[in-house]
Amino acid sequence: MAGEARLGARRLAGLASRLARALDVPVLTIRLVDPTGRWLDLKAAVGLSKRMRARLRRIPLESLVGNEAVRRGRRIVRAGNPDGRLPPWPRSLLRRYGAGAFVPIRSDTKVLGVLGVGFRESTRPAAAQLRFLDALGRQLGxxxxxxxxxxxxxxxxxxxxxxxxxAAALSANLELPAILDMVTSAAQRLTRSRGGLVMLLNRDGTEFEIASTSRLEEGGSDIRGFRFPVEGSLSGIAVRTGRAVRCRDATTDRRALLRALQQTANVRGLLIVPLRGDSGVIGTLNVSSSRPRVFSDHDRRTLMQLGDHASIAIRNARLFEDVLGHRQLLRQLYSQQYSVLESERKRIAHELHDEMGPTLSAILINLQLLKERGMDTALDAKVVETESLLTGIIEKIRELAYGLRPPMLEHLGLAESMKWLIETYFSGGRLVVDYRVSGSPVRLDSDLALALYRIAQEALTNVVKHARAAHVKVHLHLAPTSVRLEVRDDGCGFDATRLGAERRVGLGLASMRERMDHLRGRLELRSRPGKGSQLVVTCPVEAVDARAAG
Ligand SMILES: Nc1ncnc2c1ncn2[C@@H]1O[C@H](COP(=O)(O)OP(=O)(O)OP(=O)(O)O)[C@@H](O)[C@H]1O
Ligand SMILES: [Mg+2]
Known part of the structure; x- marks a missing residue:
């Protein structure tokens, strides 16, 4: 019955008075069935005093007029004195006209209301007049x-x-608070109501929490975060039945048990729809008015539709929150994994350096003693050979130990350690390495210094392994709030955008990214076939650790 409301009270009133004039009758009323189908509401009246109008504002459908004219679609005619069959008609009203008629206002499909006419004469109106009224009712309908x-x-x-x-805006949003705000204000707008509200169920479905409310009236208190049991609430009915719940006036409704809440939020008329998720109802979407109001079927359908969109968006936002949680967990795991890895490396480095190193050196000294004694020439040659093998092994172990755990990182800092790394491992061959440090010396957190050292090490290893480059530039820039490392070669390059699609994914780049991810840094890799490669790492300098200086 959207039409009745839209036709407007003023237009209906104008129509009623024109009809009363044309028919020359003292009393004329137009009543329409309300959206609940339980009442006949007075929409326009001619010849009724204000008091009378208020008194007769709505009459139950369950009444003589309702039953006869609306349910059965039959005209009622009363001639002469009232016979008491028309309560609660006031006598004062009945005195004003002699005969009365109620004719159904009907459209093609149903009876929409009743047209009431009071005639001056007390005699039964002529049949032609009544037929005319019937036609009028039809026309009006x-x-x-x-x-x-x-x-x-x-x-x-x-x-x-x-x-x-x-729906489009909701599906493009993954932040729960923003989604809920959008839903409540859309609900309010679609139903032209005063307030919108989303209540979400807790995990075991026993409690509601008010997750979002749209604008409250002046002075209204914020009820967000308010929790209450599902049992015994109107929203609980929507959850249990999976259907909408309507309530004309929450302050008088027998089912509305949460009076305190309703009074705080000044809620009278209420429409509640369930938010239906994949595996059952996840909460409710409510709209309310501050005056008694019966929300229409149309409001119910629209709100149900909005609720369905909202449920999907809420589910996606929750999934996204889970994903973020997992990423956080992964970061922690990586961080733990790195610290375990590095401490294990440190232990092995110490073992090699402090245990194997001295033992091997002792063997070397013994060999040198044997050589000095000079036993026989054949044996001497073997001793010399063994001596040089051993010297080689000692050097290798030293290198291995330093590689595993660059000892100077803690003493000399990142800039000097990288210099050592380049000179020891990457210089002297065909490749020319140009190493530059700029900025101001900063103390770096030992984790950060080690991560950058490892990244430089891997980037240079990649240049040697893959790039076939002649030159590589390594630039370390240190600033008080951030540090930047760039490794740029003039080698064969590769299609960095197709990494993982066609190209075999190695561990090197992945672990660089993980290291940066866990230190909240950024890694950029720019490379094109034939155009060399450029790796840039930027990382915020947060914690300052006195043990390591950049
Ligand atoms: N500087 C570079 N020049 C040319 N290609 C490179 C360069 N750096 C990386 N690549 C390419 O990117 C790929 C991935 O590098 P990544 O370091 O992840 O793996 P990898 O070096 O192949 O193996 P791993 O590092 O696990 O030993 C390499 O296989 C190589 O094809
Ligand atoms: Mg590599």
Whole structure:
């Protein structure tokens, strides 16, 4: 019955007085069935005093007029004195006219209301006059229906557009608070209500939490975060049945048990729809008015649709939150893994350097003693050979130990350690390494210094392994708040965008990224076939550790 409301009280009143004049009758009323289908509401009246109008504002459908005219679609005619069959008609009213008639206001499909006419004469109106009234009722019904259909079509079209826009905006959003705000204000707008509210169920479905509210009235208190049991609440009914719940006035409704909440939020008329998720209801979407109001079927359908969009968006946002949680967990795991790895490396380095190193050196000294004694020439040659093998092994072990755990990182800092790394491992061959340090010396956290050292080590290893480059530039820039490392070669390059798609994914780049991810840094890799490669790492300098200086 969107039409009746849209036809407007003023237009209906104008129509009623024109009809009363044309028919020359003292009393004329137009009543329409309300959206709940339980009442006949007075929409326009001629010849009724204000008091009378207030008294007769709505009459139950379960009444003589309702039953006869609306349910059965039959005309009622009363001639002469009232016979008491028309309570609660006030006598004062009945005195004003002699005969009365109620004719159904009907469209093609149903009875929309009742047209009431009071005649001056007390004699039964002529049959032709009554037939004319019947036709009038039909005409009125058709007009209301047509206007209503047109209005509701237009309204539906713009609502559908709005809903579509909201659905698109919701699906593009993954932040729960923003989604909830969007849903509550859309609910409010679509139903033209005062307040919108989303309540979400807790995990075991026993409690609601008010997750979001739209604008409250002046002075209204914020009820977000308020929790209450599902059992015994109106929203609980929506959850249990999976259907909408309507309530004309929460302050008088027998089912509305949460009076304290309703009073705080000044809630009278209420419409509650369940938020239906994949595996059951996840909460409710509520709209309310501050005056008694019966939300229409149309409101219910629209809110249900919005609720379905909202449920999907809420589920996606929750999944996204889970993903973020997992990423955080992964970061922690990586961080632990690195610290375990590095401490294990440190232990092995110490073992090699402090245990194997001295033992091997002792063997070397013994060999040198044997050589000095000079036993026989054949043996001497073997001793010399063994001596040089051993010297080689001692050097290798030293290198291995230093490689595993660059000892100077802690003493000399990152800049000097990288110099050592380049000179020891990457210089002297065909490749020319140009190493430059700029900025101001900063103390770096030992984790950060080690990560950058490892990244430089891997980047240079990649240059040697893959690039076939002649030159490589390594630039370390240290600033008080951030540090930047760049490794740029003039080698064969590769298609960095297709890494992992066609190209075998190695551990090197992945572990560089993980290291940066865990230190909240950024890694950029720019490379094109034939154009060399450039790796840039930037990382914020946060914690300052006195043990390591950049
Ligand atoms: N400087 C470079 N020049 C040319 N290609 C490179 C360069 N750096 C990396 N690549 C290419 O990127 C790929 C991935 O590098 P990544 O370090 O992840 O793996 P890898 O070096 O092949 O193996 P791993 O590091 O596990 O020993 C390499 O296989 C190589 O094809
Ligand atoms: Mg590599």
């Amino acid at each position: 058709t007009a209301i229906h047509v206007v209503g259909a047109g209005e509701s079509r237009r309204e539906t079209r713009s609502e559908t557009r709005f809903l579509r826009r909201i």
